[in-house]
Amino acid sequence: MAAVTMRLPVPRAPLGPSATRGAEKHLVAPGDTITTDTGYMRGHGTYVEDDKLIASVAGVVERVNKLVCVRALKARYNGEVGDIVVGRITEVQQKRWKVETNSRLDSVLLLSSINLPGGELRRRSAEDELAMRDYLQEGDLISAEVQSIFSDGAVSLHTRSLKYGKLAQGVLVQVSPSLVKRQKTHFHDLPCGASVILGNNGFIWIYPTPEQKEEEAGGFTTNLEPVPLADREVISRLRNCVVALVTHKMMLFDTSILYCYEASLPHQIKDILKPEVMEEIILEARQRLLNLQG
Amino acid sequence: MASVVLSEAEKLYIVHGVQEDLRVDGRGCEDYRCAEVETDIVSNTSGSARVKLVDTDILVGIKAEMGTPKLEKPDEGYLEFFVDCSSNATPELEGRGGEELGTDIANTLYRVFSSENSVDLKSLCINPREHCWVLYVDVLLLEYGGNIFDAISIAVKAALFNTRIPKVRVLEDEEGTKEIELSDDPYDCIRLNVDEVPCIVTLSKIGYRHVVDATLQEEACSLASLLISVTSKGALTSMKKVGKGSLDPESIFEMMETGQRVGKSLHVALQKILDEEESLGTSRPKVGFLG
Numbered sequence: 001m002a003a004v005t006m007r008l009p010v011p012r013a014p015l016g017p018s019a020t021r022g023a024e025k026h027l028v029a030p031g032d033t034i035t036t037d038t039g040y041m042r043g044h045g046t047y048v049e050d051d052k053l054i055a056s057v058a059g060v061v062e063r064v065n066k067l068v069c070v071r072a073l074k075a076r077y078n079g080e081v082g083d084i085v086v087g088r089i090t091e092v093q094q095k096r097w098k099v100e101t102n103s104r105l106d107s108v109l110l111l112s113s114i115n116l117p118g119g120e121l122r123r124r125s126a127e128d129e130l131a132m133r134d135y136l137q138e139g140d141l142i143s144a145e146v147q148s149i150f151s152d153g154a155v156s157l158h159t160r161s162l163k164y165g166k167l168a169q170g171v172l173v174q175v176s177p178s179l180v181k182r183q184k185t186h187f188h189d190l191p192c193g194a195s196v197i198l199g200n201n202g203f204i205w206i207y208p209t210p211e212q213k214e215e216e217a218g219g220f221t222t223n224l225e226p227v228p229l230a231d232r233e234v235i236s237r238l239r240n241c242v243v244a245l246v247t248h249k250m251m252l253f254d255t256s257i258l259y260c261y262e263a264s265l266p267h268q269i270k271d272i273l274k275p276e277v278m279e280e281i282i283l284e285a286r287q288r289l290l291n292l293q294g
Numbered sequence: 295m296a297s298v299v300l301s302e303a304e305k306l307y308i309v310h311g312v313q314e315d316l317r318v319d320g321r322g323c324e325d326y327r328c329a330e331v332e333t334d335i336v337s338n339t340s341g342s343a344r345v346k347l348v349d350t351d352i353l354v355g356i357k358a359e360m361g362t363p364k365l366e367k368p369d370e371g372y373l374e375f376f377v378d379c380s381s382n383a384t385p386e387l388e389g390r391g392g393e394e395l396g397t398d399i400a401n402t403l404y405r406v407f408s409s410e411n412s413v414d415l416k417s418l419c420i421n422p423r424e425h426c427w428v429l430y431v432d433v434l435l436l437e438y439g440g441n442i443f444d445a446i447s448i449a450v451k452a453a454l455f456n457t458r459i460p461k462v463r464v465l466e467d468e469e470g471t472k473e474i475e476l477s478d479d480p481y482d483c484i485r486l487n488v489d490e491v492p493c494i495v496t497l498s499k500i501g502y503r504h505v506v507d508a509t510l511q512e513e514a515c516s517l518a519s520l521l522i523s524v525t526s527k528g529a530l531t532s533m534k535k536v537g538k539g540s541l542d543p544e545s546i547f548e549m550m551e552t553g554q555r556v557g558k559s560l561h562v563a564l565q566k567i568l569d570e571e572e573s574l575g576t577s578r579p580k581v582g583f584l585g
Contacts, residue, residue: 002324002506002556004563008571009330009346009581088299139299169307171318222303226310236320243319269320273348274328 003270010275028055034068043069077103077177077201079155083146084186086167086199087157089136095129097136099144101201102177105154109136113147113158115165141167143197143205163187167197168222170207171239175246177202181253188254192261193234198252206238237264240272241281248282255292259285297386298510305515309501317505317512324556326507331448331567333456335582340429341457344582345449347507349439354431354449358459360474361428363419371418371426375403375433377446383438392435399433399446402494402534406447406523409531411490413454421464421472429457440510443521447494448564454491455568458483492523492531493564495557497549499541504549506556520549524557526565 028034034046034053042048045057046068055061059072079085079101087099087107098106111124111132136142143164144157159165177200186198189209197205208231210223227235241260245252263284264272271277300308308318315322327348336342339355346352364372377399379392387395407413418427431453433446461482465473498508498516505512508519517539523531530550535541541549571578 002326002559003322004326004329004556004559006329006331006563006567008567009332011579011581088301090299140301141304167301168303170304171307172304224303224306226313227307229314229316232311232314232316233320236316236318239318240320269316270322270325273319 005274007275026061027059028061028070029058030056034061034070039066040068041066043067045070045072071178073178074176075178077101078153079103079107079146079149079201081146081148083200084143084197085146085155085157085201086141086143086172086197086203086205087201089138089140089142092133092136092138095124095132097132099142099157101155101157101199102174102203103153103155103201105152107155107157108150109142109144109157109159113156113160115160115162136166141172141205143167143199166222167205168207169224169227170205171235173204173206173239173242173246175202175204175242175252179246179249179252180204181251183253190238190254190258190261192238192258193231194238196238196254196257198254204242204252206235206242208235233269237261237269237272240264240269244272244278244282245285247278250282250286256285256289259288263288297514300511300514304511308512308515312500312503312505312512315503319509321507323503323505324552326444326556326560327509329445329448329563331452331564331571332581333452333568333571335580340459341453341455343449343452343456345445345452347439347441347445349437350442350445351435351437351439352442352445352449353434353436354446354453355434356453356457357430357432358427358457359430360420360425363423363426367415369419369422370415371428372415373407373413373429373431375400375407375431377403377433377435379435379438383435387435387438396435399443402443402521403431403433403446403450405532405534406492406494409492412492412525412531413490414487417484417486418459420462420474424472425464425474427459429454438510440513441496441507443494443496444507444560447492447523448560451488451491451493451564452568454486455488457486459486490525492525493557493560494521494523495553495560496521497553499537499539499545499549504545504552506552520546520553522550522553522557524554524561526558526561528554528558530554 032055034055036052038051046053047056055070057070057072059070062069062071085101087101089097090100091098095111097109099109101107144159146155147158148156180198180200189195195207195209208227241264245260263281267277311317330346333343335344336355340358341356344353377396379387379396381388420426461477463475465475496519497504498519500516518537518541521534
C-alpha cells in the first residue's frame with residue numbers, strides 16, 4: 001500500500017531554441033555588459049562602471065528610447081494600482097492589518113478599506129477597532145485589490161467589493177510573481193469544477209466553486225463544511241498542474257492551467273509530480289497553446 | 295522547528311483531506327514524495343550522499359579518521375554525528391536558532407544507531423584498545439521542507455553505503471612498537487555492510503489518522519508525531535514521540551505497524567537505487583549541485 005519511489009538525479013537538459021517564441025530576448029546575468037554606448041540612461045537593475053553599462057540582476061533587458069533597464073526574472077512583487085493580490089495577515093495593529101504579499105515590505109490593509117459584515121456603510125468607531133481580530137486574524141488569507149502605493153513602496157490594499165475578502169477552504173501555491181500573466185480578470189471558475197484566483201503577487205489560490213452566489217455578508221463568513229472528495233481531487237490535480245507549469249517556467253493563466261489539467265487526466269494525481277510525467281504533460285499543454293496562438 | 299502559518303480554514307481542509315486519504319498533492323497517507331538520491335558527490339570525504347525530497351535537501355559527508363577506542367568498548371570503532379542547521383535551510387534558523395534543532399537531530403541519530411547490530415563496529419577496529427576507525431558523520435541541512443528526520447536517515451544510510459575506508463595493516467617489529475601501514479592502492483578499501491542500518495519513519499498524527507512524509511503545511515496541522523527507526527527486516531530499533539499533543543496508546547500501536555510496513559518499502563526502494571547507482575560505476579555522470 002505504501003508507495004516509495006526513489007530515483008537518481010538527472011542533469012537539467014538545456015532548453016533548445018524551439019522553446020522560445022517571438023523576438024530574441026536579450027538575457028543578461030549580473031556582471032554582463034549591456035552596452036558600451038554612453039548615450040543611454042541607466043534604469044533599474046543596471047550600474048555604470050568604466051563607461052560601460054553593466055547589469056546587476058539576472059533578467060531581460062528592456063529599452064525604452066534612451067532608458068535601459070533590466071527586469072529581473074525572479075524578484076519580489078512590485079505592487080501596481082489595480083492589481084489583484086492574495087495575502088496572508090501577519091499582524092493586527094491599530095486601525096490596520098499588515099499583510100504578507102511576497103513584496104519587499106509588508107502590505108497594509110486599513111480598517112477603513114474593508115467591508116464591514118452586513119454591508120453597513122458607516123464611520124469606523126473605537127468598537128470596530130477593538131473587534132478587528134474578529135474579522136481578520138493572524139494567518140488568515142485574503143483576496144484584495146491594490147488601492148495605492150506609499151512613497152516607500154509599500155502597497156495599500158482594499159477589499160471594498162463583494163468578490164474580495166477572507167478566503168475559506170482551499171489550497172495556496174506560491175510562485176514567482178513574474179510567472180503570472182496580466183489579464184482582464186484574475187478570478188476564474190474553471191469548467192473542471194474548481195475556481196482559482198491568480199494573484200499578481202504570485203499567490204495562487206485554488207478552492208471549490210461555491211455552490212450558489214449567496215449574498216455574502218461582506219465576505220467574512222467562512223464555510224467550514226467538509227469539501228466532497230470529487231472536488232478535492234480536482235483541486236489536488238490543479239495544484240499539481242500549477243506546480244508543473246511553474247517548474248517548467250511557463251506563464252500562468254486560465255487557459256494554460258486548463259490545458260495542463262486536461263493533459264494530466266490520464267495520469268494519477270500524485271504521478272503528475274514525477275519528472276517524466278511532468279514533461280509529457282507540459283509538452284502537450286505547450287503544443288496546444290502554440291496551436292491556439294498560431 | 296521551522297513552520298508555516300496557516301489559516302484555520304486551510305488547516306481544516308488538510309485535516310478533512312487526510313481523513314479521506316487524499317492529501318493536498320494527491321498522495322495517500324502512506325506515500326512518500328519523489329526522492330532523489332545521489333552518492334559520492336563530495337570528493338574529500340570517505341563517503342557522501344545527498345537526498346532531495348522535493349523541497350527538503352540534506353547533504354551528508356562521512357570522514358573516517360583514526361582514533362582511540364572508547365574505554366568500555368575497546369575492540370570496536372564508533373560513529374560521531376554532527377548536524378549543522380544553518381539559515382540556508384530557513385530564515386527561522388538564523389543565529390543560534392539552528393543549534394537546538396541540530397543537537398536534537400544529533401541526539402536522535404545517536405539513539406537510532408545505539409543498537410549493537412546497526413553497524414558492524416568490530417570491523418572498524420584496527421588494534422584493540424589502541425587504534426580504531428572513527429566515522430565522523432556530518433549532516434548539513436540545506437533546505438527545510440518538512441520531514442527532515444526521514445531524509446537525514448536515508449542520506450546517512452546512503453553515505454554509509456558509499457563510505458570507503460582504506461585498508462591498513464598493523465606491523466609489529468621486534469621491540470614491540472606497532473606501525474600502521476596504509477595500502478598503496480587507493481582503491482583498496484573496506485566497505486560497510488548497511489543491511490542492518492535503520493531508517494527513520496516519521497508518522498504525524500493529523501485528525502484521526504496519521505500520515506507519512508508530512509510537508510511543512512501538514513506539520514503545522516499535526517500536534518503529535520512519532521519517530522520510528524526501522525531496519526530493512528522490519529525490526530524497530532528506537533521510538534520517539536515529538537510534539538505538544540498527546541497520543542492514545544492504541545493509535546501508537548497503529549502508527550508502529552504503519553511505520554514498520556512503510557519502513558520496509560523504504561529500505562527496498564533505497565537499496566534498489568543504491569545498487570543501480572553502483573552498477574553504473576565510474577561512468578555515471580555526476581549531477582551534484584551544478585547539474
